Amino acid sequence: MKTRIGILGLGGVGGYFGGLLAKAYFESDAIEIVFIARGETQKAISHDGLKIIADTTEMIVFPTLVSNNPDEIGKLDYLICATKTYDIETSFGSIKKCISATTIILPLYNGVDAVERIQTLFPENTVLQGCVYIVSMIESPGIIKKIGSYEKLFFGSKTAPISKLKELQSIFENADIESFLVENIEETVWEKFIFISALASATSYLNQNIGGILNNPENKAVYISLLNEITAVAVAKGLALPNDIVAQTIIKLEKSPQDNTSSMHRDLLAGHKTELNSLTKYVVNEGFKYGIATPVYKKIVEKLS
Numbered sequence: 001m002k003t004r005i006g007i008l009g010l011g012g013v014g015g016y017f018g019g020l021l022a023k024a025y026f027e028s029d030a031i032e033i034v035f036i037a038r039g040e041t042q043k044a045i046s047h048d049g050l051k052i053i054a055d056t057t058e059m060i061v062f063p064t065l066v067s068n069n070p071d072e073i074g075k076l077d078y079l080i081c082a083t084k085t086y087d088i089e090t091s092f093g094s095i096k097k098c099i100s101a102t103t104i105i106l107p108l109y110n111g112v113d114a115v116e117r118i119q120t121l122f123p124e125n126t127v128l129q130g131c132v133y134i135v136s137m138i139e140s141p142g143i144i145k146k147i148g149s150y151e152k153l154f155f156g157s158k159t160a161p162i163s164k165l166k167e168l169q170s171i172f173e174n175a176d177i178e179s180f181l182v183e184n185i186e187e188t189v190w191e192k193f194i195f196i197s198a199l200a201s202a203t204s205y206l207n208q209n210i211g212g213i214l215n216n217p218e219n220k221a222v223y224i225s226l227l228n229e230i231t232a233v234a235v236a237k238g239l240a241l242p243n244d245i246v247a248q249t250i251i252k253l254e255k256s257p258q259d260n261t262s263s264m265h266r267d268l269l270a271g272h273k274t275e276l277n278s279l280t281k282y283v284v285n286e287g288f289k290y291g292i293a294t295p296v297y298k299k300i301v302e303k304l305s
Helices: 012-024 039-048 085-093 114-121 162-174 185-206 210-214 217-236 244-254 261-270 276-290 295-302
Strands: 003-008 031-036 050-053 056-062 065-067 076-081 101-107 129-142 144-157 177-180
Touching: 003 012, 003 162, 012 031, 012 050, 012 056, 012 076, 012 129, 012 144, 012 162, 039 065, 076 085, 085 114, 085 276, 101 114, 101 129, 101 162, 129 185, 144 162, 144 185, 162 177, 185 210, 185 217, 185 244, 185 261, 185 276, 185 295, 210 217, 210 244, 217 244, 217 276, 217 295, 276 295
Parallel strands: 003 031, 003 076, 031 065, 050 144, 076 101, 144 177
Antiparallel strands: 050 056, 129 144
């Protein structure tokens, strides 16, 4: 029996990593890669393949199947999901027939509330924790653009069978995905969340790109206040983060392309629905739960709601 891997959400993250998997396992005897897509994206990939444009290269890949029909997709062994956080329940509802009791689910979302939400939908399933660092986006249906060379995928679980985790790591490694199976995955996911939440909130609130945040003292002060607030919430939750997490996060941002911005800011500028609830409001709610003041986060939620 072939190992069947579904990719749900073919945006910057799902499209890029799904594309690497599709390239590696094209016509494989052991592994099938299924893109779960609809509308223009499904049409474009079915006809022309998925195109990935990087700084100096571009490639076109074809999955084993691209479909949004659960009967056609069939049962999946692994499901990698990377839609927007506001689409979690809807997107899973449309493919629940493809998820058996043994399907292992790997969420790669911007927020940290996905595992709990998915586990509520599928209490019997193993839901891993994961996060990625990458600058990539949809250029048009079926075309993903990746900026810069930095890309890392982290995943893990305290409850999943180690054999399954190692199998997935091997699948990633064979597809030239720079992936890391880590023990302290909750802290790793929160380190990413601190980075993305503060950046998404600051860029959207101030209407500035990364350079506009770092190079303006007032804007940078807002950003640092956000980092301090979210770090205080993480510590209150009992997460063992590095003592210099704020400084580390600033350094990480300084290494990012200065003319880039957050996906939430891009969505806001385009008039699209944003991930404000998962990236900003979640911090306010958790702060309230643990008795931590988050005044700057609150101000941003009020302005952007």
